[in-house]
Amino acid sequence: MKTALASVILLAISASCAMAQDKGEIAVFTKNKVDPFFEEARVGADVAAKGLGYSTVQYAPTRPNNFQEQIAQVEDAITRKPKGMVFVPVDTKGLKPSVDKVREAGIPIVNFIDMGDGNFNSYVIYDDHKMGADVTRILAEKLGGKGKIVIIEGIKGSATSDNRTAGAQETLKSYPQIQVVAVQAANYQRLQALQVMENLMQQFPEIDGVIAASDNMALGAIEAMESAGHSGTQVVSMDGTIDGVQAVSAGRLLASAEFSGFQMGCTAVEIIDRLTKGEAVPERLELKAEMITRETADKFGQPLERRTCKSLKDLGLAS
Incomplete structure (x- = not known):
């Protein structure tokens, strides 16, 4: 009798816990x-x-x-x-x-x-505008304040992409010797960015820097340049994805802005x-977005299965 009662109690507790988690x-x-x-x-x-x-x-x-x-x-x-x-x-x-x-x-x-x-x-x-500004400043300083660059946007009309581009363009006003030779969209797609970069290299034999609105597009652009044997172009982007962070660590990507x-x-x-x-x-x-450079890349890009969520309290945004 006691065993049966204990079983019923355990079942009730188990059901209660399941309900609490459902x-x-x-x-x-x-x-x-x-x-x-x-x-x-x-x-x-x-x-x-x-x-x-x-x-x-x-x-x-x-x-x-x-x-x-x-x-x-x-x-x-x-x-x-x-x-x-x-x-x-x-x-x-x-x-x-x-x-x-x-x-x-x-x-x-x-x-x-x-x-x-x-x-x-x-x-x-x-703050996408600030992210665009911050990575652009890193690129501009790396280029010594002069050179020819292209901007690869995401989706035109997307607030994220438009604000990142606006932040980049406003920052470049402080670097009058840097010329933006083209602004083209690749819709956040890696393959499209590769194709866009292939076309841009044909139009502009000299490209010193690339600002991409996402890591995904930056990697497509880098692949296009590597396939063409085009070396020396500095590339910055935004998102801080696992692939992006790995590219920063390897020196293929100059910097990315964390957009987790x-x-x-x-x-x-x-x-x-x-x-x-x-x-x-x-x-x-x-x-808050942090800048990911080769010096700081080890802090970012952990495999997804190892990540844990930061609560609002952890972020200092709630009690």
Whole structure:
């Protein structure tokens, strides 16, 4: 009898613990499945959700950055009635009606990575303008304040890409002997950046520096130059992905600015958790980007399976 009673108690405790760790589902939206940056964001969201007792469902267009597909995915997510959504819009303005529908359905939604229009509960971002400025300054100083450079943008109209380019261009005003010979978009795609760089090298035999709006594109540009035997060009970028950090360590990439998709995923999920508890959250939360150089690269780029989320408290952003 005592054994049976003990078994019932253990089952009850086990069920209670399982329920405590089953707070519901968080929908996580990223722009595509091909950019390693978004993989880092998805893993960060998964790690944070698991630690807080949630499950996740991941949404990303099968065609990279496809606007209509993301709209359809938002509609699907609304029907699942998740505890919250973590969202980066393919189009920062065009997804506004979809974001507003999420809020009308009573679902909290946190915007991360690209700052989009809509009735978001909160934003988790970095200062892209400052990042563009900071890596450009590193490049300009390396070039001794003179030379010819190209800028490879992400997606035109994307707040992240536009602000990074603006930061670079404003900084270059302080270096009048540096000439920007071309500004071209590669849509954050490595292969497109390789092709863009191949074309740019044909148009401009002398290129002293490259500013790329992401590590992914920087690596594509570097591959194009290496294949053509074009050496000596200095390249800077932004994101601080694992591949990007490895390229900095190897001396292939001069510098990258940390734009941690992993930590943004972590933080956005923590904000969702706070919203579900009825707690106050910041309307806008800006994370600090560090510069990744060969001297500091060892601090960055850990394998995803070894990373842990920093809480808002750890970041000094909450009590």
